[in-house]
Amino acid sequence: MTENSAARMPTIVAVGSAVSIGVMTAIQARINGVLGVTLDDGILAGFVSFSVGLIALVVLLPLMPRARRGVAALWYGLRTRSIPFWMLLGGACGALTVSTQGLVAGALGVALFTVGVVAGQTLHGLVLDRIGFGPAGVVAVTPGRVIGGALVLVAVGISLGGDVLSQAPLWMLLLPFVAGVGIAWQSAANGRLAQRVQSPIVATFASFFGGAILLAVAAIVNIVVTGPPAPFPTEPWLYVGGLIGVVYILLGTFIVARIGVLLLGLGSVLGQLLTSAIIDLVWPAAAGPAVWQIITMVLVGLAAVFVAMPRRRRG
Numbered sequence: 001m002t003e004n005s006a007a008r009m010p011t012i013v014a015v016g017s018a019v020s021i022g023v024m025t026a027i028q029a030r031i032n033g034v035l036g037v038t039l040d041d042g043i044l045a046g047f048v049s050f051s052v053g054l055i056a057l058v059v060l061l062p063l064m065p066r067a068r069r070g071v072a073a074l075w076y077g078l079r080t081r082s083i084p085f086w087m088l089l090g091g092a093c094g095a096l097t098v099s100t101q102g103l104v105a106g107a108l109g110v111a112l113f114t115v116g117v118v119a120g121q122t123l124h125g126l127v128l129d130r131i132g133f134g135p136a137g138v139v140a141v142t143p144g145r146v147i148g149g150a151l152v153l154v155a156v157g158i159s160l161g162g163d164v165l166s167q168a169p170l171w172m173l174l175l176p177f178v179a180g181v182g183i184a185w186q187s188a189a190n191g192r193l194a195q196r197v198q199s200p201i202v203a204t205f206a207s208f209f210g211g212a213i214l215l216a217v218a219a220i221v222n223i224v225v226t227g228p229p230a231p232f233p234t235e236p237w238l239y240v241g242g243l244i245g246v247v248y249i250l251l252g253t254f255i256v257a258r259i260g261v262l263l264l265g266l267g268s269v270l271g272q273l274l275t276s277a278i279i280d281l282v283w284p285a286a287a288g289p290a291v292w293q294i295i296t297m298v299l300v301g302l303a304a305v306f307v308a309m310p311r312r313r314r315g
Contacts, residue, residue: 014258015267017251022271024248029113029272030279031241032098038238041229042103043222047215049098052242054208061205070199074206083196090189090203091210093182094249098241099215100179104172113176113276118269120180125262128188183268184261190249191256200253207249208242 032049036042061067077083104113186207194203223229256264 014255018267019271021248022268023275026272026275028241028244035238039229044219046098047219049241050212053246057205070197070202073197087193090186090207093186095211095214096182097179100175116176117180120177121265124181124184125265128261190253204250
């Protein structure tokens with residue numbers, strides 16, 4: 001996968017790929033959330049998830065000639081400081097996301113967790129596209145993008161109606177919002193790094209490497225302060241969250257140059273809502289599912305249509 005092939009990808013295919021990212025994100029959120037509850041340590045659950053993904057990438061990279069060239073370009077860029085530090089911060093944002101999943105997704109449920117992520121991704125994605133931070137360059141603020149962003153925020157407001165706030169403390173809803181901001185930043189930073197080294201999988205590796213280091217330090221500090229975690233579970237499926245993360249981060253790094261940070265986020269959110277509604281219906285969490293999900297999904301779908309309308313680019 002290269003930048004040129006991303007540019008040739010039809011918009012409908014790219015948006016469909018963004019929706020699939022949301023599907024995988026929702027599944028990963030529940031897996032990491034359950035692992036965090038089982039271990040009684042959300043940060044350690046995040047470290048386990050990142051470590052599994054990092055190991056998979058270490059195995060894959062040597063097998064791919066383009067990836068080996070990308071690693072060489074990354075190393076050269078770091079030595080000569082031609083790759084700025086902020087391009088490497090995607091891993092920090094990813095670490096924040098999986099830690100938040102481990103801390104609150106198991107208690108809130110995937111659907112309620114997604115509410116905060118929706119708001120964070122939408123607002124930050126609109127800002128990042130406008131200032132040209134992502135690999136798609138500066139994306140002008142068009143009426144369609146404004147309407148799309150507004151529809152998503154209306155959907156968030158609807159989803160927070162009723163007794164949702166009484167089911168969970170405010171800090172549990174704020175953490176997913178911060179995670180959504182981080183997801184938008186991660187998509188943009190990884191996309192820019194992939195452009196620089198000409199390899200999306202190398203950018204994904206850098207993200208996982210940096211995130212694993214941060215999570216290792218945080219997990220050690222947390223264990224020292226709060227004590228050892230519960231015994232590790234024996235169910236194999238609780239350890240595949242990192243593998244899912246590799247797939248969707250790599251896919252997002254590839255398509256963000258085609259559709260921009262905001263549309264990538266909206267497509268992802270639509271996939272998350274669809275999947276989280278199903279997950280929370282058949283496997284309810286403590287906070288339980290809510291009836292607002294259908295309305296929310298319709299509004300987010302309309303928002304994606306508005307944002308996908310032809311837009312002007314510059315820069």
